[in-house]
Amino acid sequence: MNLTLKIWRQKNAKTKGKFESFKLNDISPEASFLEMLDILNQQLIDEGKEPVAFDHDCREGICGTCGLYINGRPHGPERGVTTCQLHMRKFKDGDTIVIEPWRAKAFPIVRDLVVDRSAFDLIMQAGGFVSVNTGNAPDANSSPIPKLDADRAFEAAACIGCGACVAACKNASAMLYVSAKVSHLALLPQGKVEAAERVQKMVAKMDELGFGNCTNTYACEFECPKNISVSNIARMNREFLSAKLFAEKPSPIDMGD
C-alpha cells in the first residue's frame, strides 16, 4: 500500500516543532506499524537525511516503551494493543497517517516522537512498593489469598506504564495509571499494611508533577492497551478518602537504649 505520513519533528524540549510530510510506497499489510517506520527511516538514511526518532524496545506489547499518537488516538485505531502490536492491515492504501508524540505537561518532548515519562517513576518512588527487605519474607503459601483478589490485583498490575491514559485524557490526568498501581497493592494482604500511607503519598506526588484532574470521561480506559478498568480509579478514591478520614500520625520510633 502507498501512504502519506505527517510526522511531528522537534529537535528537543526547548525548540519549536512542526509537522513534516513523507510519502511511503509499497508497504506490506503484514508489516507492523513500527516496521513501517523502520522502512521510512531506512529511506531517510539512504537519502542522507536524519531518521525520525521514536521510542520502542520489546516490540511485543509489554515493555511500554512505544507510544505514538496516531490519527488522534494513543496507540492508533485498534483497541487493546500497543503501537508495536498494531499492523498495517488496519490501514488502507492511500491513507494519510498523522503521527504525534504523547502530549502532556508532565511528559516533555525529548526529540520528535520521544517523550520523557520519568514522572511515572517518581510517582512509584513516592510509595509504589511494599516495605520488605530481601530475605525477610515468610513462606509464600503462609497466607492464602482468595483467587478473586489475586486475579483482580493481577489485572491492575498488568499496566505497562506506557502513558496512553495520560495522552488520551483531555486534562492529561494520570489517575488510571496511579490507581492501577494503588489497586494492585491494596488488593493484596502484603500491600494492605501500608495502603493508607501509600495512596496519600502517590496522589500528592502525582499532583505535584503537573498531571491534570480526572473528569470521568473514561477516555483512558478506552485507549488503554491493557484494558485497565476505571473501576481502579473508584477504588483509589475510596482508599484515598478513608486514608484521609482515619489518618493517624505514626508514633515516634523507639530507638532502644
Place this chain on the structure above:
Amino acid sequence: MSVLDSKIPDGPISQKWTQYKADAKLVNPSNKRKLDVIIIGTGLAGASAAASLGELGYNVKVFCYQDSPRRAHSIAAQGGINAAKNYQNDGDSVYRLFYDTVKGGDYRAREGNVYRLAEVSNNIIDQCVAQGVPFAREYGGLLDNRSFGGAQVSRTFYAKGQTGQQLLLGAYSALNRQIAKGTVTVYSRRNLLDIVTIDGKARGVIIRNLVTGEIERYFGHAVVIASGGYGNVFYLSTYAMGANASPAWIAHKRGAYFGNPCYVQIHPTCMPVHGEYQSKLTLMSESLRNDGRIWVPKNKKDVERIRRKELSPNDIKEEDRDYYLERRYPAFGNLVPRDVASRAAKERTDAGYGVNDTGLAVYLDFKDVIARIGKEAVAAKYGNLFQMYEKINDENPYETPMMIYPATHYAMGGLWVDYELMTTIPGLFAAGEANFSDHGANRLGASALMQGLADGYFVLPYTLSNYLADEIRTPRMSTDLEEFVKTEQEVKDRVEKFTAIKGTESVDSFHKRLGKIMWDYCGMGRNAEGLKKALALIPELRKEFWKNVRVPGGNDYYNPEIEKAGYVADFLELGELIVRDALHREESCGGHFREEYQTEEGEALRNDNDFAYVAAWEYKGENSIPELHKETLKFEAIELKQRNYK
C-alpha cells in the same frame, strides 16, 4: 593456556553455599556507606541486586539504556519461574531441580553454581510474594504451578503470560523504595561505553547520556554487569530491539574472559518470519506446550496443498498428522527441552514438511485441549498469548492451529565468572544472562527468571560484600584521575569516528547482514565447513562497516543511530568469537549442534572425554586470535550420561 579457578567451596554439594556464607567476610554498617557499587542494567538481575545492596547500606548507582528501569527486557518473559517448593507434592526437591537443570544443560554447567541456584529458588518465590507479585492462585488461595520443558514435575510459578513483567515490577518496586531512601541512584537513558580499571581492579565506568550525548565518569569500588544476553547478534530474535552485548563485550576487551559464547538458545515456539523488513520475532510461551501439540502433515501432498492454501490444517485427518515430538520422545512428548524441540522442527522442515509459504513453520495445535476442558478454561490459562498471536497474525488460534518456528531467544554463554560471580577482572562482577554460569549448553524454560533473581537477591549481596570487605580502606577516588581521563578520550574518539565515516550503508543493514551469516552458519545446525566460511566473512564485513557505515546526524542530542552503531560494531567482533568457539567445540551439546557429531537417530552426541570443560576466551587485541582457557567441569553429585527424553 591457564587453568581457571572457579573457587567452588569444599564439602558436600548441599553444604557448599551454607559454608561459603558462614565463611564470607562482612562489612560493618558505617563502612558500607563509604563503598560505591555500580550496576549496569535494571532487568531482574540488575534491579534485584541494586535493591538488595541498597538495603544493606551500600551506595549504589544503577544505569539503564531504557527510559525507565521498569522496561528492561526481563519484562517480556512470559511463562514462569521455577522453584523447588514441591507445593504440588509431585516429588520435587532441591536436588531434583538441580539434577534437571544440569541434565537439561547437557552436562556442561558447573555443579556448585547450579545447586546453589536450586537452593535459593524457594527464597525467591517467598520474596516475590511478599513484595506483592500477583502469582496465579488456586481457588483455595494457594499458589498454582504448571509444567515446563525438561521436567516431569510442576514447579513453575506464573502470572498468566506475563510472569517477567510481574517479577520485574516487584524488583523495580524494591528498587524504588531504595531510591526514595537515597541508597540507590538510577540513571536512565544511559549507555556504558567503557570500564575504567586502576591497578588491575574495576574502579569505574564511562557512560554516555543518550539524551544530551554528554560523556560522564563514575567511580565505584566494584562494578556489576547485568546487561543481559547477546542473542541480537543474529539480528532477528525474541530480544528487545535495544538489547545489546556491548557492556559484556567491553568488559571482555578490558580483560574479562568470555565463557562458552557458542551456547545460544534457539527457542522452538516463536512466530515465523514473514518478510524482509521484519524487525523482531515474537515468542509464544513454552507453557503452551503443556497443552498444545506440535505436528506437521505426514504426507508431502498435504503439505503442498496447505502451502497453496487449498487445505486448512483442520482438514488434515488425525491419522495423516505427524506429532513428531510425541513420536520421537514418548516419555517427555511435547515437553522436551528447547534445544531438542527446535532441532526436531528443523529436521521436519529441512525434510520438506514446513507448513507456510516459506516452508519454515510447524503447527502448535490446541484442538484437543479445547475439546477436553473447554474454550473458557483454555482462555483462562493462555488467553493473553492467544490474543497476542491473533493481533500479529490475524488468525484465531482457538480455531486454527498456531504456526510456529524456532528463533534465537537466550544466550547461555556470557562473561566467565567464578562461584562469587566475579569475572577475571577483580572487582568486576556479572549477573543474570550476562554471565555464563548456570545453564550449561541449554537453559530449561522458566530458569532465566530464577537465575536473574537468584544472582541479584541472594548471591551478590554475599559475594560482593566478601569482596568489598577488603576495600574498606580504599577511599572514593576522583574521576579526574588519569585512568578516567584517558579512557574517556578513547570513548569519545570512537563515537566521533562513527559520524565521521559518512559512508553509504545504514547500521541496520550491516546488522542484518551479520545476522544472516550467524543464522546460516552458526544457527541450529553447525558444521566445520560453514563455520570456517563465517570466520572469513565476518572480518570482511567488519572492515566494510568501519569504511562504509552511515551514521546520520550529530552526537550532541538524542540520536539513536549512534547507540546502534556502537552495538553493531561490538556484535561484529563478538560474532567472530561465537563462531570460533563453535568451531573449536567438536561435539554436540545442548544448543550447540555440530552436524558431524550426532547419533544414528540424529540426537546430539557429546564428547565428555575431550570437551567436559568451560571454554573461556581471553581477548588478545583487535586482529589477534583470542586465547582459550579451560575450566574443567567436575561431576561429583551427578553421573555424566547421555541425555535421554525418550
